[in-house]
Amino acid sequence: CRPLVIMLSGWSGSGKDAAALLLVEEMRFMRHAFADMLKRAVSQESDVPLYYFHDQLLKDTPLPGTNQTPRDLLLAHAIKARATDPDIYSRILVKNIYPGDLNTRSDRFVISDWRYKREYEFIERELRNVATILRVRIQRPGVVPSDDHTEHDLDNDTFDIVINLSL
16 A cells, blocks of 8 residues: 555645644544644744744734744745755755655655645655645635745646635
8 A cells, every 4th residue: 555645735724734633633644734844943043932933823923122023934945945946945854754665654644735847746756656745725815825925836727636715
């Protein structure tokens, strides 16, 4: 049986994390996220507590004494890291999912924050011979995307499954 990798995409607030949690709790998936390693690195560098980066309200609230939000710190760090290695987060994520042998801890994985075509291309190239990869888009009426480019790279992409949620 080939491992299954589900890549969840959707605008912020569409329900990606909730869908990933359901897969983890009900179907024994292992959750991974591109942003997890980024959040840990920025938290360590900035001394901003990690929970600021996971809390939707705190993530968009300016830090005391600055006009920068935790989200601003994340975006700046990601731009800098990707300038050195455009696939840095994809490379780490693939190693976490498939360390190079078939004795992985799980055969079901969900990536809860897929945002870029390049991420899929890398994962597909690295895992296509060992795993089935499903691209899932979650759409939720009433969710308005920000103007941030990370929200829009996949807007016109092709998906294996589209889930339309109503509020």
